[in-house]
Amino acid sequence: MTPTPPCPTGGGAAVTGAVAPPTSGARSSSFAPPPAASRIHFPRLPPPPSLSSSSTPTNPAPSALHPSDDEALSSMTPREHTSLLSRQRCWRRAWDLFNRLRALPGYAPNPVHYAVLLRHLARARRWPELRCAWTGMALPPSNSAYAALADALAKAGSARGALLLLFHMRARGVAADEVSMNTFVRILKDEGRYTDALAFFHNWCDGRFGVDFLDLDCVAVDPDGPMQFLLADICDDKFAAPAAAGAPALEQGQEGPRKPKLVATYTTLIDLYGKAGKLKNALDMFVDMPANGVMPDTYTCNTLINILGLCGNTEQAEVLFANMVVRGINPDTKTFNVMMTVFASIGDLEGILKYYCQIGKAGLYADAVSHRIVLQALCERKMAREAEDMIQAILDSGSFVPEQSMPVIMKMYVDIGLLNEANAFFERHCRGKGVSSKNFAAIMNAFAEKGLWKEAEHIFCSEREVGNKKDIVEYNVMVKAYGRAKQYDRVSSLLESMEESRVSSDACTYNSLIQMFSVGGFPHRAKKLLNKMKDAGFEPKCETYSAVIRSYSRHCLVPEAIDLFNEMQASGVEPNIVVYGVLIDMFAETGNVKEALHYSNLLEQSGMSPNLVILTSLIKAYSKFNSWKEAQDLYSRMKDMGGSPDIIASNAMLNLYAKLEMVTEAKEIFDSLTRNSCADGVSYSTMVNLYKSMGLLSESIKIAHELQNSGLPSDCASYNSVMACYVAKGDLRDCAELVHQMVVADIPPDASTYGMIFSLLKNGHVSAKEVLLLESAYNDGKKSAKQAVVAFLFSMVGMHAAALDICEQLLRPQWTIDACAYNVCFKVYASCGKVEKAFSLFMRMHDLGLKPDTSTCIRLTTCYGKPGASEGLKTNGFIGYRNNELLSMPSHNALVTYIETEKNMLQFS
Incomplete structure (x- = not known):
């Protein structure tokens, strides 16, 4: 499918219904509409049914759904108690219900009930209550409790606390069953610890419960972690007595090799092998499932299809998708989303749209992920009209534009210059809605990247949903926008707004401000912010110091640059090659060869080697004192580094030889540059001036003609070099034609140009x-x-x-x-x-x-x-x-x- 050019909509719902506020530079490009045959027609898919209207048959007892007294709870079975406890939406209600269950006459402690309660508390991050429930359990923690709590901790962002439970199980002598093993393997996989996950799985298959691959100090470095109270149990000799005799016995009396029996375990392992780069093992695991009496389900196939897509095996992914029906496995919406993701990874828009259209044909419903994948593909190709058609199809189906797609759509509009459409989309779909601060920041960044600070500021100041406050990321983007547009005065009011909103600056804020003032030519303000950053408890990185040092260098503030370099080293931040390069170039520009060589030696002593940029700076330093032998040695060293010296170094040597009227050496470098098509306007101009100064007017004019015909003159100095030859020859016509070239190229003549023009006019014309x-x-x-x-x-x-x-x-x-x-x-x-x-x-x-x-x-x-x-x-x-x-x-x-x-x-x- 050939992407059609973007064009503004003629009244589509995506961009109408609101009037955008006036913005600087707002414009609307006019694109010719694509031929009708190239338009994409998106099916109007119905939205997924709401949970309240689900037709799934459920027949719980009425008292189980709305327990009003203890008598109703007493009439339920333990399974119904578990179901009712699981369905609670608030941890307080779950806690209250659990206590009421324990108070029932004849209630027997149930390990599953404890597991459900622990999951509720961990998901709500109620760590004190969780500790109370854990220590107050009437039964020793079971595999179900460990698995439920580990899963909830990992999803709550505390993977270290979840892994700490492994040591607790080991100390208590509770060997992992398949459910808990699968849980911990999945946690290790999600943390990117593929080798540890596979080691734990293979130990379990061999009948061993080994956790030696985990470092307890690494897992429990956070003293304020939610599960640190478990360390006391782990270190208690009495608590660890059951495990003192050696490896704990396997539950259910199983010893020796074994294989998984749950489809969820196979799915986890397939995903683990795939992400670890072991595709063959993943395929073998999938093939072995029927032989072990375990049939793959939809989720297993989805996982393998995704793995195949990540590995670039699109054809195998399609074959597996086609074989799902043969295996009696019905694809779901996620299956189609995975296939769309596979084709998105290779940039195949036709494949994405093919599987999107099949969702409705399969009797399924497109979800937010489906819409997001299609919109991402269209926006990346700047297909504005097609994206608007897709948005209209989403709205017609009763759904909403996915929040994650909003920054992508806005960036598309901004990149192709449709600012009016971007503002209209924002007014309809973002303003006053529950869009997160993170996505607001991404939308602002689309404008900031283009230097459109007023438009970014409009987004920043726009109306939000109640309770949706600005995050620090938005302030950081505004700092970036103001910096790009050199609106430095507006930063002060922005920082005041941060203080009024009680939003604390982070390291990114300070780095952005320091970069902004450094690039903007305010080194002293940048240095003050650097000090403030350190006082706030943030440690500046080498790049931050480098920005301020570079700013000092540009303003020839040599002592300040050196003091900051020394301060940087005293703070324990090692300078990189960029910092050394800035200092060396600073001294080279001032002609201080001794200091330039000093910092070059420091560079080499730190274990780094000078690069071409630094050697070029040293050549410039030597050229200030006409030290051509030393410069020549450095130039030869650059040749030995592989390849050839860059044009800047070559021109520096060329200029040095020209100053010393070393015609042979200069011609050798110039001929080498022209042979390799590397000569630029500076190279030609230097040779023109050299030949002219030596009285070799014919050679000078020859080089001047070559320069003029090469199309290389790009600045006034290059043109002046050529013109000087024509002036020496007294050629008024060639001089006029050269000036005309400058006018056409929009290069204004300078004082030297006009001086030569007057000189020629006076010469008898x-x-x-x-x-x-x-x-x-x-x-x-x-x-x-x-x-x-x-x-x-x-x-x-x-x-x-x-x-x-x-x-x-x-x-x-x-x-x-x-x-x-x-x-x-x-x-x-x-x-x-x-x-x-x-x-x-x-x-x-x-x-x-x-x-x-x-x-x-x-x-x-x-x-x-x-x-x-x-x-x-x-x-x-x-x-x-x-x-x-x-x-x-x-x-x-x-x-x-x-x-x-x-x-x-x-x-x-």
Whole structure:
């Protein structure tokens, strides 16, 4: 499928229904709609049924659903008690119900009830109550209690506390059954400890309960962990007595090798092998399941399909999906989501849409994950219209745009410049809704990356759902947005807002602020923030110190940079090669070779080797003192490092040889650069200036032509180098063409360029008085003088079209030009034969009280002498002006002289 170009919607629900606030730079791109055949038509899938309307048959006793007294509880079976306890949504109700059950006459302590209660308390993070329940258990902890508590602890973010239970089981002599073994294997897998997970599984299969692969100190380093009270039991000799004789006996009397019997265990192991990179073991485990009397279920197939997709085996994943029906396993929505994820990983949009459309055909319902995968794929391809169609399909089905997709959609709009659509989407789907602070930050970041600080600020200040407060991440993104846009003054009010909201800065906040002020040229403010960061208890990293040191270096604050370097080392932060490079380059720029070499030695003493950048800085340092031998040795060292020196180092050596007029050595480097197509404008300019300074004008002009034809000149200095050759040769035409190239490339000529232009014009091409008038206007800083000089140059060599373009720009109503520019424009029009235009301009000068110079008067007489021009003079009323002004010239002979000079100039042009 060929992605269609994005285009704004013509009233789709995704972007209508709200008016976006005005934003700076808001715009809406116009894209042509794609052909009808290329549009994607998304099926309108119904939403999943709500839990309250589920038709799943459940027949619990009425008293089991709403127990109103102890008599109702007494009539229930232990299984019904377990079911009722499990369905409690609040830990307090679960705690209360458990106590009521224990108070029932004849109640026998049930290990499953304890397991359910522990799960409730762990999920609610009620650690004091959990400890009370654990220590007050009437029965020794069973496998079900350990498994339930470990699972809940891991899901609550306390994997270390969960693993601590393994040592507690070992100390008490409770060997893991398959359920608890599977639980701990899954926890180790989710923690990325694949080797430990496999070791624990293989020990269990061999009939051993070994936890030697776990380090107790590593597991229990947190003194404030929720399960630290178990350490006292583990270290109690009386408590550990059952295990003193050796390895604990297996429950149910099983000894020796065994294999799993639960499908959940196989599923966990398949996922474990896959994530550990052992695909063959995962496939073998899947194949062995029927042989061991365990049939794979939907979740097992989903897991293996996902593993195959992660390994890039898309075809095998499709084969397994097709074989699920043959095996009698019905795919669910997650199965289709996994297949969509597989194709998303290889960028196959057709595959994603294929399985999305099959969800409805299978009688299933698309969920938020399904929608998120499709929207992600469309937004990554900037397919705005198709994404809007998908959003409309989601809304039509009664669902909502997934919250995780909102930043992705907003980023798509921002990246393609559809800011109006982005704001409209935000107003409808995000403002005032329960969008998390994390996703608000991601939306703001889409604008911040583009430097759109006002739009990011609008998101930051937008209305939130009650209770949805700004997190520190949002403030950090705003710091980034202000920094990118150099809005440093706004940071102070942002920090005040943080204090008012009682949001504490984190390490990222300080790092962002320090980076911002360092890059923005405020090293002292950055240093103050660095001190404040340390006072707040955060340890700055090497990159943070490096930013401030670099800022000091750019402002030539050498002592401050050295002091901070020493402070960095005293704080125990080891400088990296970037920090050393900054210091070495700082001293190289100031010509302090001794200090540059000192820090280069420190770099090598710390176990690092100088890279090409540092060696280049040292070459620059040596070149300050014309130490070409030392620089040459470093340049040879760079060659021995593999490859060839970069263009910066080569140009540094080239410039050094040029300063010392070492033509042979310079030519050797230059020829090497040109052979490898590495020479840039600086390389050519250096050789042009070298040959010119040595009097080798033909060689200089040859290199200048090569530079001009190469398309490499990208700055004024490169163009000036070429122009200097043309000036030396006295070639006005080539000089004018070069200036025209600069104008087309939007590279303004500098003072050196204009100096060479005046020098050429004085060299016999134009009267000295006329050049003096132009030069005087330029030196006086007249607004239009630069354009007038260039237009005059173009006109002199016959580049009339280019000269007319400049004159048309100068004569626009919004421009206010001086007499010099008017005279140049008159001469340009006269030289191009635009007599009526010249007369009209002459009249405007008269109306403005601007007197023409002598050359303009001569041009006027020349125009007057052309056939048909006299009638124009009479018509426009110039005869009187001519009689009054031209006759007042010094003498008739002088007038004749000027006219002859002017005729010669016209003949030349």
